[in-house]
Amino acid sequence: MGRPSKSEEDRRQPVTLRFDPDVRARLEKHAAANGRSLGKEIEARVAATVGLDAQGLDLVRQISAEIVALTKRNKGKRWHADLTSWSAVAEMLAGGPISAMRPDDPWDEEDVKAILGQLINTYDQKANVVSKLAEIGLSISQDNKFGGLLKIASRNLERSSIDAIPDPALRQQALSLHDQLIALDADFDALRHAYGDAMRPYWEAELKGREIYRSHLQDQASHQRTFGEAFNAEHFLGLISSWR
Structure with missing residues (x-):
């Protein structure tokens, strides 16, 4: 008889990571807000960007920083909960970091x-x-x-x-x-x-x-x-x- 197939959880491979304290604290905060473990939170964020090349990852990094900055400028109101913040983010997505990466400028x-x-x-x-x-x-x-x-x-x-x-x-x-x-x-x-x-x-x-x-x-x-x-x-x- 063949060996029983491994469950999806058994097939998962561990990865040892070290984070700066500030990054870890923010990840833990997001994990708590999303109701999942720190490991699941990290995996979700990696899975969301794993298909990107270096340029795509850099674009996401810049967009993330801009969203944080725009949220602060609008009294901490989140883009997905406030129309003005959403509008600011939409404007940034149309003409912000992406414009600096324009080919054939x-x-x-x-x-x-x-x-x-x-x-x-x-x-x-x-x-x-x-x-x-x-x-x-x-x-x-x-x-x-x-x-x-x-x-x-x-x-x-x-x-x-x-x-x-x-x-x-x-x-x-x-x-x-x-x-x-x-x-x-x-x-x-x-x-x-x-x-x-x-x-x-x-x-x-x-x-x-x-x-x-x-x-x-x-x-x-x-x-x-x-x-x-x-x-x-x-x-x-x-x-x-x-x-x-």
């Missing part, structure tokens, strides 16, 4: 860096002109927008104010500066379009990735619904809006 490309440099330079030139107009006593919009949420182009309105300046020399000085600002507006808009053209391949690749994930969520919800399991209706119907 467009900001490493010389053409993108050159355009960004020109945009910043043009922005500073506009700010300088606006400052000179302010010295004359004119309140001028740097971004060619006037108003609150429903902004309108402001240059024509500004021109009317300049035309009303009684001093001819001062009016001419203001007109000359305003003409410079209008020319810089055009330069800035052209550079923004050039930046969009340079970034488009990266944006399209990112959009494809987002669509892959949304399709994954929809397939997952469809499978759950088919088998009578709880499912996310928004995922099933494809009503997934971009977080950012």
Whole structure:
């Protein structure tokens, strides 16, 4: 007769580990909160990350640190129990540590860096002109927008104010500066379009990735619904809006 098969518990292999006192104390706290032994707590955490490579593990480490920091900033409220904390964590997941690990970073490309440099330079030139107009006593919009949420182009309105300046020399000085600002507006808009053209391949690749994930969520919800399991209706119907 063959030997009886070992139970699952008998097949488990012991591993001797040593922890810093602070790490052990935190693990014991989590184990108590989760109602399991220290060994089971450690195993659960290892099992959750064992499929990750070094980069994945580093990402999880950074995300964990960010969650702790964000929880402290919101008065200790946990992300899974408070909407504001959840929102902060969701924002971090979309643009936090993961962004620093982005492959094919467009900001490493010389053409993108050159355009960004020109945009910043043009922005500073506009700010300088606006400052000179302010010295004359004119309140001028740097971004060619006037108003609150429903902004309108402001240059024509500004021109009317300049035309009303009684001093001819001062009016001419203001007109000359305003003409410079209008020319810089055009330069800035052209550079923004050039930046969009340079970034488009990266944006399209990112959009494809987002669509892959949304399709994954929809397939997952469809499978759950088919088998009578709880499912996310928004995922099933494809009503997934971009977080950012």
